Amino acid sequence: MRVPRADPKAAYEQLRAAHLNAVRASLEDHVTRLEWPRQRIERYRTERLRSLLAFARERSPFHAARMGDIDPATATVNDLARLPVMVKREARDEWDRIVTTPDIDGAGAERVLAQQGWFSYTSTRLQVFSSGGSSGVRGVYVWDWAQFVTLACLAWRWQTRAERVSGSDGRPARLAVLEAGEPPHASTPLFDIATGPSMQTVVIPAAAPFDQVLRAVADARPTHLVGYASVIGRLARAAIAGELAIRPVRVSTNSEPLSEEDRDAINTAWGAPVHNLWGSTEIGVQAVGCGHGDGLHICEDEVILERVDAAGRAVAPDEPAARTLATGLSGLTFPFIRYDLGDEVTLLPGRCACGSSMQRVAGVVGRHDDDFRYGDRMVPASAFRHVLGTDPLISEYQVRQTEGGADVLVVGSPDVPAVASALASSVRQYGFVNPDISVSVVEQIPRHASTGKLMRFIALSG
Ligand SMILES: [Zn+2]
Incomplete structure (x- = not known):
């Protein structure tokens, strides 16, 4: 009973x-x-x-x-x-x-x-x-039950394979999990997973104030990290600055686009293989990096991706696509068939050095939802990202669209007038003649209340 x-x-x-x-x-x-x-x-x-x-x-x-x-x-x-x-x-x-x-x-x-x-x-x-x-x-x-089993395997099989190859899979390991940390977001159940009997996990809510996150990670002394790309990137910068002494041997990032700057910081700080993951709550996991070659391997056995143009027609592998449609083969309870992910991905040619014949996509840079529209002009998020993401004195930022430009919040100690003028000239390249850009230094940028994600770009609604 x-x-x-x-x-x-x-x-x-x-x-x-x-x-x-x-x-x-x-x-x-x-x-x-x-x-x-x-x-x-x-x-x-x-x-x-x-x-x-x-x-x-x-x-x-x-x-x-x-x-x-x-x-x-x-x-x-x-x-x-x-x-x-x-x-x-x-x-x-x-x-x-x-x-x-x-x-x-x-x-x-x-x-x-x-x-x-x-x-x-x-x-x-x-x-x-x-x-x-x-x-x-x-x-x-x-x-459903079986679908979760599959999605968790998609999220973790590349890391498991790499650990087996390196012979480190039996060693005691501690995984620090920097995700939402609470319901209703799926990130914690999906990533708080010990892939072997000798692994322990500790969940650290990513939305907590950064000094708390930093302390919790230091206390956890993790051998492995998994979490939101922006949080892992910021931890890496803290490690470079001497504020965090951990030596993770494997790093997994998800839920947000992994920027070049964050990837570089992770490399510099720890030199550990990075498994970047591209997923969605609808499909679960679309592609994961093997920690070896460039890009992310599509989960071709469980997800069908179609790259299409603006009119929904298939484009050739070497042609740019406007949209990516995904069909999740394990989602029987709530099927997503030809679902518009809103992301644009590029296929990488050739076979990966890791030996897998699963096709690869280049890193997913972000959603078109992040682009700002001003009347009939469009300013891509990258116009801001290239300035803000490459300034070593900025550890986190948020760009809020305004009628005449943008209000930018930054954490760190940058040269504010220089950043504002670099942003204005970057935006002007998209035909926006007189952008009104304000830059303010803040202590902390609030994360999304329920997911803990950092929203780097907030468009004017409507
Ligand atoms: Zn590979």
């Missing part, structure tokens, strides 16, 4: 432990997939796609209505182009027609979010998450 538990957190931890055992068991299979030849990846992916399409057509009225004359039994990756693009607003407004189980609906998912004091599983082992809504549309997502 099951003993009733008064403490929901303890009940969660028991199921969570069972879930992590399943993750470690599946990692064995996932690590071997990284050596699969192209043909095997493609064969596997086609069968998974057929399975997803057939299941979605049977159980999701939303997807069934969009599938037209496609026969899931014989469909191929190329047939996806015959389906309409799925956008974020649909994922919110059509929730009850998308979900494939009667166990939960949109109102039920909201109830879980409103009532849970901590992360939780529903009675049918679903986990409900919410994204921060940085693009203006808040999303509510549900991950």
Whole structure:
């Protein structure tokens, strides 16, 4: 007989432990997939796609209505182009027609979010998450048991493979996890994962004031780091400045674009391999760096990416794309098929030095959502990033769009007039003749209340 538990957190931890055992068991299979030849990846992916399409057509009225004359039994990756693009607003407004189980609906998912004091599983082992809504549309997502196992393997298999190659996988290890640290964001369950029995983890909320984060990381004496790219980058700069004495042997970054400056700082501080991850709450994990070659390997066995132009047409591998559409093959409970991620990615040619034949994308520099529009002129986030991200005296920044330019908050001790004038001339290159740019030094930049992410760019709404 099951003993009733008064403490929901303890009940969660028991199921969570069972879930992590399943993750470690599946990692064995996932690590071997990284050596699969192209043909095997493609064969596997086609069968998974057929399975997803057939299941979605049977159980999701939303997807069934969009599938037209496609026969899931014989469909191929190329047939996806015959389906309409799925956008974020649909994922919110059509929730009850998308979900494939009667166990939960949109109102039920909201109830879980409103009532849970901590992360939780529903009675049918679903986990409900919410994204921060940085693009203006808040999303509510549900991950089933098997899907979480797969996503966790995608997030961690490259690191596990590299540790096995280096022979360090059996050594005692401590992983510091710098993520949201609390519900409803999925980052903590996904990244607070000990990949082997000799690893311990410690969660440090990334949104805490930086001096607290710094102290907590120093106290944890981690051998491994995982966290938001901007936080890990800032820790690296603190290490370079002599304010943090840790020696991580492996670093994993996620949730925010990893800037060149942050990558350089991590290299200088620790010289450790970096596994950068590109993911989303919708799909889970799209691509992960192997710690060896450039770019990030697409999770081709579990995710199908389509690079398309502004009109939604496929572009050639060497042509620039406007959008990336993703189909998550493990997401049976709430299928995302040809989902518009809003990110633009470039394919890297050739095979990676690590030996895997999983295709690679170059680093994801950011979302177009970060670009600022002034009337009919568009100023990309990079116009600001190139100035602010390369100033060694700036440790963190936030750019808030205004009618006539931008208010910029910086942490650090930069030459403020010089930064303001460099920003103005950078912005002028985009046809913005008289930008009004103010730069202020602040103690701290508030992070997003629920996700803990640093929003570097805040566009005027509307
Ligand atoms: Zn590689």
